[in-house]
Amino acid sequence: MSKRVALLGGVVLAAACSDEELVDGIFTQQQWVQIQELSPLPEPPLDPTNRYQRDPLAAALGHRLFFEAAYAGPLQVGDDGRNGGLGMPGDTGKIACASCHEGPWLIDLRTNPNNVSLGANIIPRNAASMVNVAYYSPWIENDGLLDSLWSEAMVDVEFDLGFNSSRLRLAHVIYERHREGYEAAFGSLDPALDPTHAEAARFPADARPGSPEWDAMTPEDQDHVTEIFVNFGKALHAYLDRLVSRDAPFDRYVAGETDAMSPAAKRGLQLFVGKAACVECHATPHFSDDDFHNTGLAATGPFISTEEQGRYDRIDFLLAHEFNSSSRWSDDRSTGRLDGVVKDEALIGTWRTKGLRHVAETAPYMHSGQFATLEEVVEFYDQGGHDEGFHGTKDEIIQPLNLTTDEKADLVEFLASLTGRELPPELLREPSD
Ligand code: HEC
Numbered sequence: 001m002s003k004r005v006a007l008l009g010g011v012v013l014a015a016a017c018s019d020e021e022l023v024d025g026i027f028t029q030q031q032w033v034q035i036q037e038l039s040p041l042p043e044p045p046l047d048p049t050n051r052y053q054r055d056p057l058a059a060a061l062g063h064r065l066f067f068e069a070a071y072a073g074p075l076q077v078g079d080d081g082r083n084g085g086l087g088m089p090g091d092t093g094k095i096a097c098a099s100c101h102e103g104p105w106l107i108d109l110r111t112n113p114n115n116v117s118l119g120a121n122i123i124p125r126n127a128a129s130m131v132n133v134a135y136y137s138p139w140i141e142n143d144g145l146l147d148s149l150w151s152e153a154m155v156d157v158e159f160d161l162g163f164n165s166s167r168l169r170l171a172h173v174i175y176e177r178h179r180e181g182y183e184a185a186f187g188s189l190d191p192a193l194d195p196t197h198a199e200a201a202r203f204p205a206d207a208r209p210g211s212p213e214w215d216a217m218t219p220e221d222q223d224h225v226t227e228i229f230v231n232f233g234k235a236l237h238a239y240l241d242r243l244v245s246r247d248a249p250f251d252r253y254v255a256g257e258t259d260a261m262s263p264a265a266k267r268g269l270q271l272f273v274g275k276a277a278c279v280e281c282h283a284t285p286h287f288s289d290d291d292f293h294n295t296g297l298a299a300t301g302p303f304i305s306t307e308e309q310g311r312y313d314r315i316d317f318l319l320a321h322e323f324n325s326s327s328r329w330s331d332d333r334s335t336g337r338l339d340g341v342v343k344d345e346a347l348i349g350t351w352r353t354k355g356l357r358h359v360a361e362t363a364p365y366m367h368s369g370q371f372a373t374l375e376e377v378v379e380f381y382d383q384g385g386h387d388e389g390f391h392g393t394k395d396e397i398i399q400p401l402n403l404t405t406d407e408k409a410d411l412v413e414f415l416a417s418l419t420g421r422e423l424p425p426e427l428l429r430e431p432s433d
């Protein structure tokens with residue numbers, strides 16, 4: 001008899017009399033209901049602000065662009081023999097998305113120290129996994145800097161610490177190296193993007209808003225380039241939308257395969273939805289409530305800023321952002337995502353809840369990458385967060401848990417049961433043709 005049947009029986013029983021039947025001898029009915037809300041993992045949510053999200057031509061282009069380095073601007077920090085740097089200072093064309101998102105779980109495997117990420121310069125954050133990233137909605141990045149995945153894919157291009165590049169460099173590379181794929185998905189490119197074209201001067205090699213070269217362009221030409229930039233983001237989103245990993249031992253267990261999880265992992269799950277209250281924030285099948293919380297983390301570690309106040313610091317940027325969901329580049333400006341978003345002091349020191357699928361594969365942890373192991377993360381929560389050195393007010397759910405050594409080990413064992421199947425290898429490497 002499968003667990004589902006057992007549960008149904010249990011529900012009927014519970015309705016008929018007040019006796020509670022424990023599911024699999026461990027979980028109360030209420031806990032089991034909560035557990036079932038964590039699995040299975042559905043399709044990633046549809047984002048109407050990108051009408052190309054499920055377009056196979058856009059996804060194929062996005063896949064190529066994920067591995068493209070040619071548009072990267074000059075490195076500011078070079079390779080010093082141990083930092084994993086991508087070349088000599090001043091070198092261009094060295095950085096791809098895949099430089100910081102690689103391997104089976106698409107994380108940074110290169111930068112040393114590995115709590116941060118080195119592109120043109122050091123990004124003082126731990127790089128995120130791209131597997132199941134499409135479930136975050138709508139807030140992207142640890143501080144909720146952006147309100148769509150396509151705009152996130154764009155932001156690094158003109159960010160000096162990221163690609164240190166410009167939308168004109170990008171537009172020229174797309175014309176030169178991805179013209180066919182781009183035009184198949186999005187329509188024709190202006191032939192003057194070809195540097196040998198008679199009117200090539202209309203499109204300077206390297207320009208972005210704020211530069212004199214950009215200001216000298218006509219509004220129509222500026223719009224054409226910005227549209228290419230936006231379509232780059234939408235194509236990357238379409239690719240990221242495919243990076244889905246399911247069928248973790250936890251999912252198989254919830255689906256009725258009683259042996260899929262070890263007894264220790266089951267006890268850990270019980271703590272997760274019970275005494276340790278992790279599920280209060282790590283809810284939903286991607287284990288994030290997509291909201292912002294203050295866990296009382298005093299950020300430390302190489303290159304990590306102790307000044308950062310998380311979500312609070314980013315509200316102004318988000319509301320004014322050229323490519324937010326209310327901008328003219330959004331395919332649906334009526335989502336209301338930004339309604340009621342204000343710079344409220346309650347947001348000081350809050351960060352977006354991280355998803356926990358395949359978390360055992362993506363050390364180190366937190367936005368700062370300051371915990372090397374899951375044991376350290378569990379220890380942090382067991383202590384009820386840090387006592388001092390964090391910004392704002394700790395969420396009231398974060399309290400000392402008084403877990404035993406065995407209970408802590410059980411929680412870690414449970415987290416390890418959240419690793420799903422690896423993606424098909426062809427999605428993880430550069431397309432060959
Ligand atoms: C130099 C390293 C680096 C490069 C290059 C890079 N990223 Fe990232 N990426 C990061 C880091 C670090 C973060 C975490 C930022 C944060 O949330 O604070 C991140 C976060 C993200 C996120 C948000 C994840 C989340 O949890 O919300 C997405 C999506 C993403 N990157 C996609 C891309 C794409 C697409 C490209 C190429 C256009 C790219 N990245 C290039 C380092 C990099």
Ligand code: HEC
Pocket residue numbers: 142272276277278279280281282292293294295297351352353354355356359362364365366367368374377378381382395397398411
């Ligand atoms: C009050 C909400 C809240 C509760 C309760 C909570 N978390 Fe978190 N969790 C977060 C937030 C927010 C982050 C991201 C923090 C950051 O990056 O600074 C996070 C991060 C994590 C990470 C790091 C993931 C990564 O990829 O870096 C792990 C692991 C984790 N939590 C596990 C747990 C466990 C286990 C519990 C229960 C003992 C728990 N959390 C309870 C909100 C919460």
